[in-house]
Structure formats: C-alpha cells, structure tokens
Amino acid sequence: MMDTFAALAHGMAVAVEPMNLLYALIGVFLGTAVGVLPGIGPALTVALLLPVTYKLDPGGSLIMFAGIYYGGMYGGSTTAILINTPGESASMATALEGNKMAKAGRGGPALATSAIGSFVAGTIATIGLAFLAPWLVDFAVRFGPEDYFALMCVAFVTVSATFGDSPIRGLTSLFIGLTLGLIGIDKLTGQARLAFGVPELLDGVEVTTLAVGLFAVGEALYVASRRHHTEEKLEPVRGSLWMTKEDWKRSWKPWLRGTMFGFPIGALPAGGAEIPTFLSYSAEKRLTKHPEEFGKGAIEGVAGPEAANNASAAGTLVPLLTLGLPTSATAAMMLAGFQQYGLNPGPLLFAERPDLVWGLIASLFIANAMLLVLNLPLVGLWVRLLAIPQPWLYAGILVFATMGTIAAKPSVVELSMLAGFGVLGFLMRRFDFPIAPVVVGLILGPIAESQLRRALAISLGDPMTLVQSPISATLLGIALVALLAPFVLKGMGRFKASED
Amino acid sequence: MFQFPTRLVGAAVALTLAAATPIFAQQLELKLMAPAAPGGGWDQTARSMQQALVAAGVARSVQVTNVPGAGGSIGIAQFVNGAKGDGNQLMVNGFVMVGALAMNKSPVTLEQVTPIARLTEEIQVIVVPANSPIKTAQDLAAAVKADIAKVTFAGGSAGGVDHVMAALFAGAVGADAKKINYIPFSGGGESLAAILGGKVTAGISGLSEYEGQIKSGKLRAIGVTSEKRIPGSDIPTFKEQGIDLVIANWRSVVAPPGITPEQRKTLSDAVEKMVKSDAWKEILKQKGWEDAYLGGDAFADFLKKETVRVTDVLKSVGLVKS
Numbered sequence: 001m002m003d004t005f006a007a008l009a010h011g012m013a014v015a016v017e018p019m020n021l022l023y024a025l026i027g028v029f030l031g032t033a034v035g036v037l038p039g040i041g042p043a044l045t046v047a048l049l050l051p052v053t054y055k056l057d058p059g060g061s062l063i064m065f066a067g068i069y070y071g072g073m074y075g076g077s078t079t080a081i082l083i084n085t086p087g088e089s090a091s092m093a094t095a096l097e098g099n100k101m102a103k104a105g106r107g108g109p110a111l112a113t114s115a116i117g118s119f120v121a122g123t124i125a126t127i128g129l130a131f132l133a134p135w136l137v138d139f140a141v142r143f144g145p146e147d148y149f150a151l152m153c154v155a156f157v158t159v160s161a162t163f164g165d166s167p168i169r170g171l172t173s174l175f176i177g178l179t180l181g182l183i184g185i186d187k188l189t190g191q192a193r194l195a196f197g198v199p200e201l202l203d204g205v206e207v208t209t210l211a212v213g214l215f216a217v218g219e220a221l222y223v224a225s226r227r228h229h230t231e232e233k234l235e236p237v238r239g240s241l242w243m244t245k246e247d248w249k250r251s252w253k254p255w256l257r258g259t260m261f262g263f264p265i266g267a268l269p270a271g272g273a274e275i276p277t278f279l280s281y282s283a284e285k286r287l288t289k290h291p292e293e294f295g296k297g298a299i300e301g302v303a304g305p306e307a308a309n310n311a312s313a314a315g316t317l318v319p320l321l322t323l324g325l326p327t328s329a330t331a332a333m334m335l336a337g338f339q340q341y342g343l344n345p346g347p348l349l350f351a352e353r354p355d356l357v358w359g360l361i362a363s364l365f366i367a368n369a370m371l372l373v374l375n376l377p378l379v380g381l382w383v384r385l386l387a388i389p390q391p392w393l394y395a396g397i398l399v400f401a402t403m404g405t406i407a408a409k410p411s412v413v414e415l416s417m418l419a420g421f422g423v424l425g426f427l428m429r430r431f432d433f434p435i436a437p438v439v440v441g442l443i444l445g446p447i448a449e450s451q452l453r454r455a456l457a458i459s460l461g462d463p464m465t466l467v468q469s470p471i472s473a474t475l476l477g478i479a480l481v482a483l484l485a486p487f488v489l490k491g492m493g494r495f496k497a498s499e500d
Numbered sequence: 501m502f503q504f505p506t507r508l509v510g511a512a513v514a515l516t517l518a519a520a521t522p523i524f525a526q527q528l529e530l531k532l533m534a535p536a537a538p539g540g541g542w543d544q545t546a547r548s549m550q551q552a553l554v555a556a557g558v559a560r561s562v563q564v565t566n567v568p569g570a571g572g573s574i575g576i577a578q579f580v581n582g583a584k585g586d587g588n589q590l591m592v593n594g595f596v597m598v599g600a601l602a603m604n605k606s607p608v609t610l611e612q613v614t615p616i617a618r619l620t621e622e623i624q625v626i627v628v629p630a631n632s633p634i635k636t637a638q639d640l641a642a643a644v645k646a647d648i649a650k651v652t653f654a655g656g657s658a659g660g661v662d663h664v665m666a667a668l669f670a671g672a673v674g675a676d677a678k679k680i681n682y683i684p685f686s687g688g689g690e691s692l693a694a695i696l697g698g699k700v701t702a703g704i705s706g707l708s709e710y711e712g713q714i715k716s717g718k719l720r721a722i723g724v725t726s727e728k729r730i731p732g733s734d735i736p737t738f739k740e741q742g743i744d745l746v747i748a749n750w751r752s753v754v755a756p757p758g759i760t761p762e763q764r765k766t767l768s769d770a771v772e773k774m775v776k777s778d779a780w781k782e783i784l785k786q787k788g789w790e791d792a793y794l795g796g797d798a799f800a801d802f803l804k805k806e807t808v809r810v811t812d813v814l815k816s817v818g819l820v821k822s
C-alpha cells in the first residue's frame with residue numbers, strides 16, 4: 001500500500017513536468033473536440049496521431065493519448081445532451097434524459113452534472129486503477145463466456161423493463177434491435193446472415209449509424225412533421241444556468257452508483273461502456289424519488305450514466321496495463337502506441353517501467369481536472385446553441401449526422417441505412433415506441449449470442465455450464481429476481497390491499 | 501495555394517530527373533489503402549509504409565485511406581473496381597484476406613490484383629495456461645488424438661490464421677480436422693482472458709501478442725510455427741517436436757489490376773527500396789515484425805500456393821462450401 005503511494009507520488013512528479021502537462025492539455029482538448037463529432041471517435045484520433053508522435057518521448061505521448069481518451073468521453077455527452085446526437089454509443093443513455101433537460105431549459109445543469117459527475121467518477125475510478133488493478137484483473141480473467149452471458153441477461157431484463165410505458169412496446173423495440181444485431185458475418189462460423197449479398201452489411205450494422213439515425217435524424221423528421229401542429233418551444237435557459245442545491249442533492253448518489261457500475265464492468269475484458277451506462281440509467285430510474293420526471297428530463301438519469309461512462313474508461317485501463325489486453329478500440333490504439341516504443345504492456349510493465357505506468361496514472365488525475373476546467377466555462381457557450389431557430393438547428397443536426405456517418409464509413413449503403421433508421425426513428429416516435437431498446441438490442445444481442453455459444457462450445461453442449469459457475473449462477477439469480485420482483489410486489493400489494 | 505513553389509519543385513525534379521534516374525521515384529505520389537479500420541495490423545502496416553516510403557525518399561507523399569469491412573472484402577472490391585490501371589495506388593493485404601474472400605464468396609479475388617511484394621510475417625504460437633498438464637506439443641497432440649472435441653482452442657476470428665492453424669495442427673497430428681473445437685474470439689485480447697482464466701485448453705495467436713505473458717510465466721508456449729528456432733528463444737518449433745506445422749501471418753502489398761509492366765516495375769522498385777531502407781528496418785524492430793520480403797514473380801507464386809492451401813483447409817473445416 002505504501003509502495004503504491006510512493007509510486008503514485010513519483011508518477012505525479014513525472015506528470016506535472018511542464019511538457020507533460022502540455023501534452024495532457026493537447027490531449028484533452030483534441031479528445032473533447034473529436035468526441036463532439038459523431039463518427040470521429042477517440043480511436044481514430046489516436047490512430048491518426050500515432051505516426052506523428054513517433055518521435056516524441058513515450059511518456060508524453062501516452063499521456064496525450066490518455067487525455068484524448070478521457071476527453072472523448074466528455075465530448076460525446078455534450079452533443080448527446082444538446083442535440084440528441086450521441087457522439088458514441090457510450091453516451092446514448094445520457095441522451096435519454098439529458099436532451100429532455102436541455103429542451104426544458106435545463107441544459108446548463110445537465111452539462112454541469114455530466115462534467116462534474118465525470119470528474120468525480122473518473123477520479124474515483126483512477127484511484128481504483130492505482131490501488132485495485134492487480135487484484136481486479138485476477139477477478140476479471142475468471143469471467144468466462146457463461147458469466148458474460150449471465151451479465152447480458154441481467155442487462156436485458158433491467159433495461160427492457162425500464163424503457164417505455166408498456167413492456168410490450170419496450171420488448172418490440174428490443175426485438176427490432178436484436179434482429180438488426182443478427183445482420184452480418186456470424187462470429188463463430190464465419191457465415192453471412194441477413195446480408196442479402198450486400199458486402200457492406202457483412203460487418204453488421206454500425207452502432208453509431210443506428211443511434212444517430214434513430215435519435216438525431218428521427219427527431220429532426222418528427223419535429224418537422226409536427227411543425228404546423230404545435231410548435232414546440234425550446235427554451236435555451238430557464239432558471240439557473242448552474243446546478244442548484246437540489247440538483248447537487250439529486251446528483252451525488254447517482255455519480256457514486258454510476259462509478260460502482262462503470263469501473264468493474266469496464267475492467268472486464270468484454271465489459272465495455274454501454275452496459276454500465278444502461279444499468280446505471282435503469283438503477284436510477286428505479287431508485288429515484290422523482291419517478292414522474294423520468295422521460296421528461298430527470299437529472300439523475302444524466303448524472304448516473306455519465307459517471308458510469310467515465311468510470312468504465314478508467315476500468316478499461318486495468319486489463320490494458322496489467323495484461324496488455326485492449327478492451328476497447330481506443331485501448332487497442334493505445335496498445336499500438338506502447339508497442340511503437342517497444343514497450344509490451346502486460347504483467348511485466350509495472351515492474352519494468354514503473355515511471356511510465358505511474359506517470360500515466362497520475363496524468364489521468366490531471367487530465368480529469370483539466371477537463372473540468374475546460375468544460376465548465378464552456379457550458380454557457382454550449383447552451384447558446386439551443387437559442388438557434390429550430391429549423392436551422394435541426395438542419396444543422398442533419399448535416400452533422402450525415403457528415404459524421406460518411407467520415408466513419410464512406411459508402412452509399414451506410415448513408416442509406418442512416419436515412420432508413422431515421423425514418424424508423426420517426427415512425428417509432430410517431431407511434432410511441434421507445435427508441436433506446438433498439439440500440440441496446442443491437443449492442444448486447446450479438447455479445448450475448450456469441451458468449452452463450454462459446455460457453456456451450458466449451459462445455460460440449462451441456463447447458464448446465466450456465467449455472468455451474470458461481471458468478472454466472474449469481475448473476476442469473478439477480479436477473480430472475482429482477483424479472484419476477486415487479487409481479488411479486490404487485491401481488492403482495494394486492495394481498496395487502498385486500499387485507500385492509 | 502502554393503502554386504509557385506510547387507512548380508519550382510516540379511522543375512527542379514524534372515531537371516534532376518534528366519541527370520539521375522533514381523530520383524525519379526521522388527515524384528511518386530502514392531495512395532495506399534488499408535482495407536481495415538484504423539489500429540489493426542493492416543492499418544499499422546500501411547502507416548509504417550507511409551512513414552518509411554517518405555523517410556527513404558522513395559515517394560514524395562503517401563496518403564493512407566481506410567476502407568474497413570469483412571476481412572478486407574469491401575476494400576479489395578473498391579480497389580479492384582476503382583483503381584484499375586492506376587499506377588499510383590497500392591493496397592495492403594495479408595493472410596486473413598485469403599480466407600475472408602473465400603468465406604464471403606467475394607466476387608473479387610486476389611487473382612485480379614497485381615502482386616507487388618510480401619513484406620512481413622508474424623510467427624504464430626500455441627500457448628496453454630501455466631498450470632495446464634500439457635507441457636509439450638506432443639502432449640497436446642495426444643490430447644487431440646484422444647478426444648478432439650474436448651480440446652478447445654481459443655483464437656481470433658473464424659477463418660483467420662489462428663483458425664486455419666488449429667485445423668492444420670489437428671491434421672498434422674493425424675486427427676480429423678473437421679472435428680476441431682475452435683472458439684473464435686474478437687481479437688487477441690478477449691481470447692487471452694479465456695486462456696488465462698483456464699476456460700479453454702489452448703490458445704493460438706501471433707507470438708508478439710502473448711510474449712509478455714509467456715515471459716512472466718502466466719502462459720506456457722508449447723510451440724512456434726517458424727521453420728527454424730527463433731534465435732535466442734527457448735520456445736521449440738513444432739517441427740523440432742515432430743509435428744509438420746509451418747505457418748506465418750504474412751502481410752503484403754498489391755497494386756491494382758490492368759497496370760502496365762513499366763508501372764508495375766516502378767512500384768516494385770519503390771517497395772524494394774523501401775524495404776532496404778533504415779527507416780523500414782527500424783520500424784520492423786519496434787513492432788516486432790519479421791522481415792519477410794519476397795518480391796516479383798516469387799511472391800505471385802507464393803500467393804497462389806497460399807490461396808490453395810487456405811481454401812483447402814477452410815473447406816475441410818466446413819467454413820467454405822465446396
């Protein structure tokens with residue numbers, strides 16, 4: 001323990017060297033900028049910068065990459081809140097309540113709770129990274145395919161129960177997403193499914209294309225269609241631009257809970273950032289004292305997922321640094337960055353290059369603080385965006401969405417899909433189906449499927465493997481309870497009522 | 501914008517051109533396609549080539565484009581159709597593309613492109629968890645022969661080099677390759693977790709990917725696929741252990757169809773010059789790639805043979821319907 005402190009203190013000394021501070025600043029600035037643009041994620045940015053940083057010293061450029069990573073997580077939520085266009089899939093849960101808040105004139109507090117929540121979560125998770133990494137990684141590798149499948153079951157149950165007014169509508173949306181998730185090459189046999197001979201479909205549907213189509217394009221179409229009926233009034237600012245005392249009170253617990261979801265799941269080799277954000281959203285919706293506000297802009301629904309998002313970013317560094325195991329696209333690029341300097345992340349990195357590892361961890365603290373300083377003053381500027389006349393704003397969103405999609409995948413098929421998903425999003429809004437479960441289905445469906453099939457391949461087809469692992473048995477139990485609890489509680493309620 | 505200086509440079513180049521032909525290459529402005537998303541092996545190869553071609557003075561500029569999708573199937577289709585006859589374009593490809601094209605029933609094949617050169621290769625390795633009872637390749641062979649379904653191999657995507665290698669291993673030890681229990685994971689990372697966690701019997705990957713774990717003793721390497729033992733390494737080859745398994749994850753560079761012999765020569769010379777440059781050697785050292793330069797017709801032959809071998813294996817494991 002004392003060793004860790006000493007190492008961290010040494011790392012701090014490395015990180016506050018003026019040049020390294022500058023690299024961190026460039027990193028967070030670039031990261032925020034690319035996070036705002038849909039389609040250009042932090043992974044692409046790091047890839048483009050790799051050849052440029054080749055001549056820099058390893059410490060400095062890795063610090064810059066970490067800044068980009070954290071910055072990208074921040075930037076993605078800004079567009080999610082302001083224009084309902086999640087810059088990346090991890091900010092999708094943020095868009096749900098965040099954009100509603102922005103439309104109700106509470107964009108300022110939404111951005112603030114997201115920035116401060118990210119800072120809090122990022123800091124706690126970085127502390128976790130510093131102290132728990134070796135222990136956590138032992139746990140993480142014990143997570144087998146059957147355990148991942150069980151985790152997916154928990155996510156499916158909680159998420160599908162959370163969205164929409166009726167379970168049937170929520171499940172319908174979820175199944176649309178699951179079907180879309182089947183498109184493309186089957187991961188286990190290499191055979192194409194539902195691709196209809198279109199080569200661009202072989203890799204499946206891109207999550208950002210679906211999300212941007214459903215959220216942004218669908219919304220623009222919907223607003224355009226309602227224009228002559230009732231003009232929706234957008235209020236750029238109502239009440240305080242800053243968080244009120246009440247907002248703080250309602251935010252701090254979701255921040256902490258979001259961190260608890262984000263960090264451990266992010267540390268799992270196949271965990272990712274999407275599951276914890278959605279789990280956090282579901283949890284906040286259940287625990288809130290203001291359930292009536294959910295779906296209309298509840299601050300808890302922004303605070304929790306944002307914290308989970310950033311905590312998971314720190315979580316992915318656990319397997320990267322301790323095992324050399326990249327669990328996200330950006331982490332994979334950072335791994336390439338390590339290798340560029342002849343460094344092999346893995347069990348030996350902590351022993352061989354402690355200055356580098358601890359310098360990196362220390363600079364994460366600094367990047368976090370920088371992001372807060374960079375983003376809070378910008379809140380006032382960002383919310384002004386909402387004062388733009390509606391037709392202009394939505395035209396701008398359409399241009400933005402289209403450009404982002406083309407930047408990520410320059411193809412006609414991709415654009416057609418964006419338009420198609422836009423129409424789908426419009427129809428779903430028109431007929432009152434929740435949108436988020438579609439995206440959840442697309443993300444989680446393929447993971448759940450391949451993990452289940454992997455588990456069965458390993459057990460030679462014996463389904464008992466799903467309950468033999470203690471982790472998986474526990475998780476499946478949680479899923480079952482979450483599935484049945486509402487019915488049981490309802491029944492109990494009736495019982496009590498009849499007693500009276 | 502910089503019309504005047506460009507013309508000046510152009511004139512200077514034209515002048516020197518008359519004097520010395522080697523500088524001719526200075527004029528090359530190449531477009532280099534990585535038929536994959538940023539970050540993967542092909543993208544890194546393309547960006548390394550970009551760096552080395554410019555540093556070695558072979559090309560004035562190199563522009564890398566990424567066309568991701570389906571193991572390169574999308575990229576090669578675009579390359580063959582869009583770059584036809586263009587002597588200033590190149591595309592990176594490799595082992596994985598051979599299998600991907602066969603599995604995706606791609607209308608475009610590698611026969612259509614103009615082979616330029618093989619550049620690098622990565623040696624493959626089979627590992628087991630440190631506490632596994634399997635100590636040598638022969639132990640694994642015995643297990644495979646005893647009950648092939650019970651031996652689970654973890655590796656990269658279905659039909660990729662790891663998968664082909666699992667089938668070749670089974671075939672080489674006299675088991676029925678059709679019955680291998682191969683579990684594909686997305687990328688080396690995820691499969692590494694499954695191996696370390698003891699979920700599978702053995703793992704297959706590029707050697708560099710697992711080197712850290714092997715050195716730290718968390719994984720035991722039971723064999724590498726090189727022809728001869730890697731200098732300074734204590735990991736035996738499969739050949740040494742009496743198993744005929746030689747395979748490498750090679751990466752190469754090709755030109756579009758329909759280019760003239762002169763254009764082909766220019767590109768081949770440029771690549772050859774790059775391979776011999778110090779900048780390229782430096783990159784190979786950094787990335788841990790083996791220099792596997794093979795140019796001209798020898799490479800064309802190699803490509804043909806490898807295509808036949810991979811397609812046969814994929815047919816035998818049922819990934820490609822014959």
